[in-house]
Amino acid sequence: MPKKKILFIEDEVDLVEMMKLRLAAAGYEAVVAFDGEEGLSKAKTEKPDLVLLDIIMPKMDGFTVCRALKESPVTENIPVVVVSASGGKNLPQRSFAAGADEVITKPFEAQELLDKIKKLLK
Amino acid sequence: VEAWCLSKANEGIRLLYKELEEKNEALKKIDQLKSDFVSTVSHELRTPLAIMKEGVSLVLDKITGEVNPQQEKTLGMVYSNINRLSQLITDLLDISKIEAGRVQLKKTLVDAGALVKDIAEKWRLESDKKKQKLQIAVPQKPVRIYLDSDKAIQVLNNLISNAIKYTPEGGAINVGLSERQDDVLLVVSDSGIGIASEDLPHAFERFRQFSRAPGAGAKGTGLGLAITRELVNLHEGTISVDSKLNKGSSFSITLPKMDSETVFKQHILSGIKEAAEKNSHLAVVTVKISDFAKLQKELGYDRMHGLLKEIEDTINSSLRRKADTVVRDTGELIVLLFDANKKSASLVRERISSVMQSFLEKKRAQGLEAVVFNIGLAAYPEDAADEGDLLNKARGVVKAKSENA
Numbered sequence: 001m002p003k004k005k006i007l008f009i010e011d012e013v014d015l016v017e018m019m020k021l022r023l024a025a026a027g028y029e030a031v032v033a034f035d036g037e038e039g040l041s042k043a044k045t046e047k048p049d050l051v052l053l054d055i056i057m058p059k060m061d062g063f064t065v066c067r068a069l070k071e072s073p074v075t076e077n078i079p080v081v082v083v084s085a086s087g088g089k090n091l092p093q094r095s096f097a098a099g100a101d102e103v104i105t106k107p108f109e110a111q112e113l114l115d116k117i118k119k120l121l122k
Numbered sequence: 123v124e125a126w127c128l129s130k131a132n133e134g135i136r137l138l139y140k141e142l143e144e145k146n147e148a149l150k151k152i153d154q155l156k157s158d159f160v161s162t163v164s165h166e167l168r169t170p171l172a173i174m175k176e177g178v179s180l181v182l183d184k185i186t187g188e189v190n191p192q193q194e195k196t197l198g199m200v201y202s203n204i205n206r207l208s209q210l211i212t213d214l215l216d217i218s219k220i221e222a223g224r225v226q227l228k229k230t231l232v233d234a235g236a237l238v239k240d241i242a243e244k245w246r247l248e249s250d251k252k253k254q255k256l257q258i259a260v261p262q263k264p265v266r267i268y269l270d271s272d273k274a275i276q277v278l279n280n281l282i283s284n285a286i287k288y289t290p291e292g293g294a295i296n297v298g299l300s301e302r303q304d305d306v307l308l309v310v311s312d313s314g315i316g317i318a319s320e321d322l323p324h325a326f327e328r329f330r331q332f333s334r335a336p337g338a339g340a341k342g343t344g345l346g347l348a349i350t351r352e353l354v355n356l357h358e359g360t361i362s363v364d365s366k367l368n369k370g371s372s373f374s375i376t377l378p379k380m381d382s383e384t385v386f387k388q389h390i391l392s393g394i395k396e397a398a399e400k401n402s403h404l405a406v407v408t409v410k411i412s413d414f415a416k417l418q419k420e421l422g423y424d425r426m427h428g429l430l431k432e433i434e435d436t437i438n439s440s441l442r443r444k445a446d447t448v449v450r451d452t453g454e455l456i457v458l459l460f461d462a463n464k465k466s467a468s469l470v471r472e473r474i475s476s477v478m479q480s481f482l483e484k485k486r487a488q489g490l491e492a493v494v495f496n497i498g499l500a501a502y503p504e505d506a507a508d509e510g511d512l513l514n515k516a517r518g519v520v521k522a523k524s525e526n527a
Binding site: 012014015018019021022025056085086096097105106107108109110 | 173174175179185186204205
């Protein structure tokens with residue numbers, strides 16, 4: 001079976017480096033984007049099986065990216081997991097309103113994130 | 123001359139008033155800045171923490187290669203301290219929000235007994251690890267009171283985790299809830315290390331960690347009990363502690379029983395206050411299920427309660443605005459829309475009405491009899507200036523039926 005492809009949209013370079021290792025170790029193919037705009041265009045060209053999405057990013061914030069993903073027929077069926085450090089009570093509410101499938105706050109437990117990914121890729 | 127004096131005095135008052143208003147504005151801005159600052163700082167702190175945590179766990183999970191036992195132990199300590207720091211940030215954010223008066227309770231009718239049992243059971247795994255005897259005692263019949271269940275869960279988690287943390291292996295922890303005439307009483311007690319009598323009066327103050335075990339063992343953030351007290355106060359409840367060093371501690375919380383009308387009015391009143399302060403609007407949308415008593419008789423309490431919860435969730439997920447709150451009673455839901463004037467509130471009402479109709483259609487397809495609901499709307503300050511009038515105006519303005527979806 002081919003590896004499932006995960007697009008990680010995140011502006012923190014160090015976290016991206018680490019998540020590449022983590023996702024590879026879990027048997028996924030990782031592609032990355034460092035801002036919202038790049039993320040959106042890569043979602044269309046790379047056709048990932050799932051998107052991990054930061055919220056506070058340069059150029060385009062995660063909520064906007066998420067709405068755009070869910071509005072485009074090319075990407076609307078790709079599950080989106082919001083991964084954000086803004087721990088406000090409104091984060092889940094706002095993420096789900098933007099069409100996200102799951103939300104996890106930073107700092108996260110790697111296993112919890114992997115479990116969410118696995119569940120969505122079923 | 124008299125007229126001249128009067129006009130001078132008037133002018134003076136006007137200037138004074140203007141100055142006061144300007145100062146008030148400046149104060150509000152500072153308050154906002156302070157609160158924005160705290161939330162920005164917490165975001166900025168969490169981001170590097172997330173990187174550190176993931177880095178350490180990559181090594182601990184041996185993804186980057188073999189780790190010897192001493193390295194594993196050392197990194198394990200780093201990992202748990204990252205978690206501790208992360209909890210501290212969450213707590214700081216919580217307490218600053220409470221202090222700024224930014225925490226708005228979202229009370230719904232909750233079976234407090236089931237809630238207590240549910241949350242306490244989740245801690246059994248932890249207490250088993252320390253071979254502690256965790257006993258949970260709640261009344262058999264439901265104890266229905268108005269609570270913000272997220273906040274209540276936070277309070278329970280705080281007290282129970284403290285009890286486990288500060289009780290040695292093999293000790294006992296009791297969690298009990300009882301219903302009384304005017305309130306409910308929650309007691310969380312343990313046979314742990316206790317608090318010295320001189321420290322007891324300061325138990326709920328911030329950063330007072332006297333009862334913690336020296337040396338090994340989990341440490342708290344020093345904010346848990348302060349937050350707990352604030353959350354109980356917001357519920358108009360009381361909290362007290364009784365403790366003896368090396369014998370154990372017992373925390374008691376009382377929460378008043380309130381009728382739904384009082385709860386609704388409290389919510390609306392605090393919304394009006396906020397709107398008046400900001401020179402803004404507040405809209406109230408009411409959704410009332412007709413023939414509720416009859417319906418409940420047919421369906422039974424649990425099913426009806428479940429249905430209302432589903433309706434509440436349906437409405438909640440249809441609301442996209444930031445500060446909306448929904449309060450639920452047995453047969454009625456009240457939605458508060460902050461900063462919404464009558465026009466924008468009408469749009470929200472339409473949306474609620476349409477999601478309600480499709481929801482009930484779906485339910486009807488599953489065999490539920492036709493449910494009729496009334497949906498109403500009133501706005502402050504357009505329709506009324508006080509909470510009672512606003513509620514009355516909102517009730518029963520427009521009628522809708524689930525049949526004509």
